[in-house]
Amino acid sequence: MSRTLIRNANVVTVDPDLRDIDGADILIEDDRILEVGRGLSAGEAEVIEAEGMIAMPGFVNAHIHTWQTGLRGVAADWTIKEYLRAMHAGLAGHFGPDDIRIGNHIGALNQINSGTTTLADWCHNNPTPDHTDAAVDGLEASGIRAVFLHGSPKPDPKPGQKHFSEIPMPADEVHRLRNGRLSSDDGLVTLGLAVLGPQMSVWEVCEADFKLAHDLDLVASMHISAQQMMTDDGFQRLAAAGHLGSRANVVHGNALDDRTLSFLVEHGVQFTLTPEVELQMGFGDPLTCRLRRLGGAISLGSDVESDMTGDMFAVTRFALQAARHEDNLVVRAETGAAPDTITIPMREAIEWATMGGARMLGLENRIGSLTPGKQADIVLLDARQLNMHPVIDPVASILFHAGIGNVDTVMIGGKLRKWGGRLTDAPSAAQLDALAESGRRILADHAKSLG
Structure with a gap:
């Protein structure tokens, strides 16, 4: 002791x-x-x-694609359409396991250096078990607390292949992790699922993925970045099956209509917002103000490591000020003047960045x-x-x-x-060089593939 x-x-x-x-x-x-x-x-x-x-x-970064650390800056001028095309249908396919490992390792060390003690690693570039193991290796080597959210890649299908929207989460691979190195819910690195959800998958895949998360008692996190859903009544069907609740997480959700948003809040779904990325890439106004009015659960993430800094001080400040601005515009439109008092107290924002993320990950009794x-x-x-x-x-x-x-x-x-002021296990010069070389090679290989 x-x-x-x-x-x-x-x-x-x-x-x-x-x-x-x-x-x-x-x-x-x-x-x-x-x-x-x-x-x-x-x-x-x-x-x-x-x-x-x-x-x-410590901050809880509730949504980050840590695997993209070696490509910092490449997404700075991209919309969401450009990002999906260039990253997921392009660059992602040139990552090997070693690229994932070094990206996760250095990316997680950066989070520690920046005051984040827990991250939700939304890993949707793990086409093989070797990629998955490398991602977990990188997190474990850093010493950070993390929930590894096992996702699925989104490449363009080759002739004879199914579209990713028709391919369920590989259950055998998830069971391998759940019964193996990520079997404990008390470990420093634990397991969750990064699912496609109703927007990005057909119903059969959506149902299978959420059932897998339910059966294994895992968080199921999904991107909702547009109003159009591949499975129009997906949320209602998931609720009927008992798969919506505090273990379900919506990332973004800016375009959700009021009825759907209220439905999700009523069912206890957790929300993670990444306002800087959302405003750049064209998602629409962040959900912050709408969720506050409904009493919804808010957490924050830095999101796309190839685009934005993983600095949760900046993420939290931006989220708060963007929401205050939105409220101010409403008052100005109604009265022609600034509000008499501030609408969102700062203490709410620090709660979003700590306890909010802890609740989203089901860790509110342990951290936050x-x-x-x-x-x-x-x-x-x-x-x-x-x-x-x-x-x-x-x-x-x-x-x-x-x-x-x-x-x-x-x-x-x-x-x-x-x-x-110094990391106790700082990366070596060789490791930093390996990260830079990883990014250079991936960009070069992608350029070659385009002719």
């Missing part, structure tokens, strides 16, 4: 009962938070002096807040730096002033993964 005491921090617990506690300590035993409060006894504990720092739960009994997934921000000092409201400091450069310490399950 080992104990660590984080002493004299400005603690933002994201726990509605504990709230914020300035000058507080966090006592950790092995992988769990034991106590949070002032003047805790250290005993034989290792002490981390945190005066001048803000302690917060600095609550005694939960996993010790803790981030310390150096608030003495010029961009943050002085701290008047620690939540305002986190959301509107902090950035990656303030992330001093990251602890995941009680283990230090970043300390004194």
